[in-house]
Amino acid sequence: MEFIANALNGNFLSNVLPAPSDEVDGVLAAIAYGSNFNDEKGDFIGHCIANRYRLDIWMRYDHTVPVALPLLWRLLRHHKDNIFCNLVPDVLHSKVIWWRGYGAYIGSANLSDRAWVSNIEAGVFLTEADLQDNGMHIELENFFESLRSFEQVFPLDEDVIKELAKIEAARKGLQNIGKELRKKPSWEGPAFSEKKKAWDRRKEKFRREWHDALAHLQSIGEQLRTHRPRWVEEDVPLTWQVDQYLHAYYYNHVGEANRKPFEDYFAKNRRNPNAAVSAMLTWWAGTDTPPSNEDYTFYDGAPYIREHLSRDNVLNLTQAEFAGVCERTHATRDHVIKMKLAALGRPDLKTLSREERLPLYAGWLLQQRNAMGWSVLQLLNYVLYGGRNEDLWERLYIASHDKNYSLPHYGLNSMAELVGWALPEVTPPRNGRTSKALRALGFDVKVY
Known part of the structure; x- marks a missing residue:
């Protein structure tokens, strides 16, 4: 400050x-x-x-x-x-x-x-x-x-x-x-x-935007059925393929290096996003190798999260296992590098790499409690399994926006990404990068 x-x-x-x-x-x-x-x-x-x-x-x-x-x-x-x-x-x-x-x-x-x-x-x-x-x-x-x-x-x-x-x-x-x-x-x-109560108004706006974005993701998923690269196995869930198609597009076709002017691409593609999607699907299907390590997500990252966040396992994760979940979550990896080292228990240091920060972050986050006394594992259990699949959007909104439920340094993007890896039959993953890629393709979605 x-x-x-x-x-x-x-x-x-x-x-x-x-x-x-x-x-x-x-x-x-x-x-x-x-x-x-x-x-x-x-x-x-x-x-x-x-x-x-x-x-x-x-x-x-x-x-x-x-x-x-x-x-x-x-x-x-x-x-x-x-x-x-x-x-x-x-x-x-x-x-x-x-x-x-x-x-x-x-x-x-x-x-x-x-x-x-x-x-x-x-x-x-x-x-x-x-x-x-x-x-x-x-x-x-x-x-x-x-x-x-x-x-x-x-x-x-x-x-x-x-x-x-x-x-x-x-x-x-x-x-x-x-x-x-x-x-x-x-x-x-x-x-x-x-x-009308401001909370209800904001939640309803979130619901509409979330389902609009989900419709775009599902449409891309249907097209991926006929645009699967040879290096992607048939049993990889379509929802995971959608996310990694967007991942590859964002990191290989939007801007250069760290410059990602996705709003410029949105302005260019908004009149015909389907044409932009089609062009990138052709490119994706023709790749001989993963453009930016998408195979790691398909065969290591996502399966690890799916196993460890299953209904039977989520409440019983060890610190090492939860650290493994954090290490495989794109949004969490992006966030942890921005945290102060004092918050991670290392005020004596000036710099730490992302890989060094993640285990410290996992241990710190497991010690946090929300206003109801829940740990992060209880919060994830609520989001994943605390009601009907159709109401998943509402639990995500509550977990990230209601101060009784939310936890510091664990926001919507991390949780919404995790539900897609853990429940691929229900929803695709969605994080900030997913939303930026959709906007770059011309879809008018919000970046959270």
């Missing part, structure tokens, strides 16, 4: 912008007020564009024109670069930026040169590990999902900017003049108008 106070402590918000080597799964921001920066290439928006991050930003709309017109035009102009702005009438006053997978700023800084450089501001930057430590990632996820759900929120477009330009011209700098010209009604905020 870092305190951001600009010149007062020499730590500016620009200091915590992710480096090109940092993994960022998209940027979410809710910043009430804004104006253009002097350096458009190096500011927050320019940074997102340069690094090809998708930015979803919510800003304020009212008769005082809280976001400067040049900034609004700039945001609209860069819609083609995956910059998406929505406007919240009257009540938005937050200053939050979440670089998903990297960390979040929460403080007082608006989107302006003064706020980022010369104003006296106060805020904190929390790394992704900090967010995971105290469940703040769940709170941020819920915060932005709430912003998405309000019917009063609307997308930025040219007509809105022209309307605000008329209001600004009429106001001539006075506070209330121009209010009668606005077309959108005043909003008193969610406490006065929202009747």
